[in-house]
Amino acid sequence: MNRLRLDTDRCQAHGLCEQAAPDLVHLDDEDNLIIDVPGELSGAQLDAARDAVRACPVSALSLE
Template identity: 50%
Template sequence: MRITLDRDRCEGHGVCESAAPELFRLDDQGDLEFPLDGQEIPPPLRAAAADSVLICPVAALKLEG
């Protein structure tokens, strides 16, 4: 399972950070930090990652695989 981030769509609402703080973080400027962008999500974090994709209000996250 991989998640990709469309940075042009992301508006920095931080909902993904609330759902999966181990994966997502907003920096001081409100930009999303997602070090695993396009990389394999570790199995223990997959449920939270999938929840983040579903609750993103601007559909900036895409689930692959």
């Protein structure tokens, strides 16, 4: 299974993941990261998710 997982304790709301994968994640008005596709990812979504994981400077996102 390929899905994004967020470690909320690590997330510092830099927003780099949102820039890398705006169709998958976004920061809400309180700077909480929201995963917009909570289920299994496929195709282009998986590529974008990998980009978002790599973009996070604090390793708060991962693929499981």
